[in-house]
Amino acid sequence: MDCIFCKIINNEVPSDKIYEDEQVLVFGDTNPQAPVHFLIIPKKHIKNIREVSKDDLQIISHIFDVIQNISDKLNLDDGLRIVNNCGENGGQTVNHLHFHVLAGRALGWPPG
Numbered sequence: 001m002d003c004i005f006c007k008i009i010n011n012e013v014p015s016d017k018i019y020e021d022e023q024v025l026v027f028g029d030t031n032p033q034a035p036v037h038f039l040i041i042p043k044k045h046i047k048n049i050r051e052v053s054k055d056d057l058q059i060i061s062h063i064f065d066v067i068q069n070i071s072d073k074l075n076l077d078d079g080l081r082i083v084n085n086c087g088e089n090g091g092q093t094v095n096h097l098h099f100h101v102l103a104g105r106a107l108g109w110p111p112g
């Protein structure tokens, strides 16, 4: 499968890894939109949040647990934003489920 994030998981493409365990990988976004901008992905290839099966829901709660732990380690006490873009209109450009975590500046709302 020609998936850039699967290639990152398999170390076929280098990345700035922040955290890794059996289920997830966290790495810096190559085009950061804030002083802190990392991505968290399941190691299992899941296309997007709408394609998560009931059996895989545990991965989603694990992802949020990992985000909480990393936020603590990075002292993101002033706040952060978790973003999931889903599908074409949602602005998803990589079809491997991922959550953006943005922090380090005041973020505008609403998104464009």
Ligand code: 5GP
Pocket: 004, 013, 015, 016, 027, 028, 029, 030, 031, 032, 039, 084, 085, 091, 092, 093, 094, 095
């Ligand atoms: P999306 O637009 O699908 O929500 O987010 C995809 C994100 O992946 C973008 O923010 C983009 O900068 C990032 N990205 C795309 N290709 C790569 C890559 O090869 N390495 C890393 N670290 N990030 C990537």
Ligand code: ZN
Pocket: 003, 004, 005, 006, 007, 045, 046, 095, 096
């Ligand atoms: Zn993939």
